[in-house]
Every structure is written in structure tokens, then in C-alpha cells.
């Protein structure tokens with residue numbers, strides 16, 4: 001088959017997935033290779049079970065991270081970049097990013113390369129998981145995190161660099177602010193267009209998936225022209241473009257006696273720090289959270305803890321044409337090569353990938369099978385230690401899951 005026939009295409013805003021798409025995969029660093037291999041086996045099994053041999057993914061392994069550094073002297077070689085631009089969709093293991101020094105995040109680079117502006121992280125309690133909450137069944141939220149703006153653009157200068165000195169000079173003399181001479185500088189850009197496009201995507205998702213509440217998360221009381229503007233622009237999209245679907249909290253209180261009219265989605269906003277306590281004290285109030293990049297990163301790990309562990313969460317990075325699907329957690333290096341890591345996060349990312357390309361039946365097989373594993377208390381050590389059951393190794397977990405899928 002010509003490789004053009006294996007491309008996922010975009011036709012008038014709809015994805016067209018061939019029966020045998022080529023989908024790149026980066027195995028990643030640390031525990032990445034082990035867990036990514038599990039996810040591939042599980043996805044293949046779910047696709048086979050759902051479509052027999054009519055549909056099948058052809059995986060294209062791309063070099064990146066530590067492995068690519070050794071082979072190509074580059075953690076994100078050109079060959080990987082070219083393939084990604086061609087195929088547009090990818091399953092990805094976690095990649096390392098050093099703290100405070102060294103190379104810039106490849107994860108951020110990939111998101112910017114394909115303009116994957118929405119990081120979507122569903123957090124839903126799975127029956128049987130050990131949660132710190134009294135009533136974890138109330139946890140069913142999806143986080144829409146802006147992915148291309150805010151502090152993650154990485155515009156910053158070391159305190160002792162010439163550039164930092166030049167920026168400080170400009171700010172101190174031209175802008176009349178006072179920044180001490182030993183300060184590193186970072187820039188926090190928040191764009192109207194970037195905020196509006198993720199707000200649009202989140203609201204469309206809420207409508208399509210029957211979500212009831214959209215909460216705009218921000219720290220606009222302090223950062224008025226960045227986070228405050230995020231709040232304002234998100235409301236603008238909701239009110240100007242989705243009027244017949246939404247009502248704001250203010251309208252509910254003023255026009256509807258505090259009761260949400262049937263069939264409408266409530267749009268409200270909350271200050272970020274408040275939300276960290278409220279997702280714990282009243283998780284049932286949160287449904288879809290729309291957040292700028294940094295807040296979204298923090299709140300998704302906190303939300304993951306509500307259902308027991310971030311090791312079980314998968315995420316999707318989506319753009320208008322492209323997607324990278326990965327676990328929410330990182331490389332957990334201390335567990336690398338030990339056959340103890342939990343592969344559920346990247347398996348759930350595989351489920352999101354299948355849903356995104358329209359292979360819902362296969363996605364459903366993964367979802368039901370993972371739920372069954374947890375119900376039967378077949379889990380890896382990170383979860384087993386709380387459930388007080390004997391842990392399965394990474395491979396054993398996968399074999400058990402494959403057995404369930406095969407039945």
C-alpha cells in the first residue's frame with residue numbers, strides 16, 4: 001500500500017482515518033520503553049478484537065530522548081520532526097526534561113511543532129481504586145489545559161546573563177518598575193486568539209459530551225492582564241459564540257433564581273488557589289475545567305491524586321490537525337527497567353487516541369478491560385500498596401489485561 005493511503009487526513013474539519021493508518025510512536029525515557037510497549041500490545045489487541053483484521057495500526061517507531069541522543073547526538077532529531085509533521089498523530093512515552101538547566105522540553109517543542117493547543121486530561125474515578133476521598137465516585141472531570149502559551153513558552157533569562165540585565169534595565173528605566181539586579185526574568189504571554197481557540201474547543205467538547213459545567217480557572221485577581229484576560233476572553237467566546245447552549249453563573253443567579261435551566265451548560269470561573277481545596281472538598285461541583293497552561297498542569301496532578309494516583313491518567317494533546325497521546329506522569333526513572341511501573345496511564349492515552357481517530361469500539365474495549373482489571377484488584381505496585389494486594393509486575397499486568405481483552 002502506498003504510504004499516502006496510510007495517512008490520517010483532514011477533510012473539511014473531519015478526520016478521515018484509513019483502515020491501516022501509520023501512527024508514529026516515541027518510546028520515551030525512564031519507564032517509557034516498558035510502558036509504551038504494553039500500550040502498543042493492548043491497543044493492537046483491542047483493535048483486533050473490535051474489527052478483526054479489517055483495521056490495524058502500523059506503528060512507526062521514532063527516535064527521541066536519551067536513546068536518540070546516543071545515536072544521533074540530538075534528543076529530537078530531524079528525522080523524527082519530519083515524520084511527525086507528515087503523520088500528525090502519535091503515541092508518546094514520557095521524555096525527560098532537566099530542572100533549572102540543560103535542554104528545553106521536547107514535550108513543549110512537539111506541542112508547538114504541531115500546534116497542539118489543547119491538553120485534554122479526563123480524570124474519572126474507577127471503581128475499586130483506593131482514593132483519599134470519602135466519596136471518590138463524584139470525581140468525573142475533564143481538564144482542558146492551554147498548551148502553547150503562558151510561562152511554558154520558555155521565554156526566560158538567567159539572573160546573571162546579559163539578556164536579563166538588558167531586560168531589567170528596560171523595565172527599571174522605561175517602564176518605571178523596580179526589579180533587583182539579581183533577578184532571573186521570565187515572560188508570561190497570554191494571547192487572546194490562543195485563549196479563544198481553546199475556549200471554543202472546550203465548549204464544543206462540553207456540548208458533544210453532555211458536560212454540565214465549565215469552570216474557567218485563573219489567578220486573575222493578581223495577574224489581571226494575563227490570567228484575568230484569560231477569564232474575560234473565555235467568557236466572551238461562551239457568550240458571543242455559544243449563546244444558545246450556555247448560561248453564566250451571574251445569569252443563573254439574576255434571572256433563574258439560582259437554578260440552571262434544563263439543557264444548558266453553566267459557565268463559571270474560580271480563582272486557582274481556591275480550586276485546589278474545592279476539588280477535594282466538593283469534587284462533584286467540577287465537570288470541565290478550562291485552564292491556562294501552568295494552572296492546568298498543577299490541577300491535573302492534584303485531580304489525579306483524587307482518584308488514587310496520576311499513574312492511571314492518560315492525556316491527549318490536540319490541535320486542529322494533529323494529536324499526541326501520552327500518560328500524564330513522567331519518566332519515574334527510579335523504576336526504569338524494574339518491571340514495576342504502572343502502564344495504565346499510557347494505555348488510557350491509547351484509548352483517547354482510538355476515540356480521537358474514530359475507532360470508538362476499540363477504545364471501549366480498553367476502557368471496559370481496564371475497569372475489570374481494577375475491579376479484580378489486578379494492579380501494579382503503586383496501587384497495590386494502598387489496596388493491600390499482591391502487586392503485578394508491568395508485564396504481568398499487561399498479560400492479564402490482554403487475557404481479558406481476548407475473552
Ligand code: NAP
Pocket residue numbers: 031035093094095096097098107310311326327328329330331332333335340341342343345382
Ligand atoms: P514522574 O516521573 O511522574 O514521577 C513522580 C512519581 O510518580 C514517581 O516517583 C512515582 O511515585 C510516581 N509515578 C509516576 N508514574 C508512575 C508509573 N507509571 N508507575 C508507578 N509510579 C509512577 O514525575 P517527576 O519526577 O516530576 O518527573 C520526572 C521526569 O519526567 C522529569 O524530567 C519531567 O520533566 C518528566 N516529565 C515528562 C512528562 C512527559 O513526557 N509528558 C510529563 C511529566 C514529567 P512514587 O515515588 O510515589 O513511587
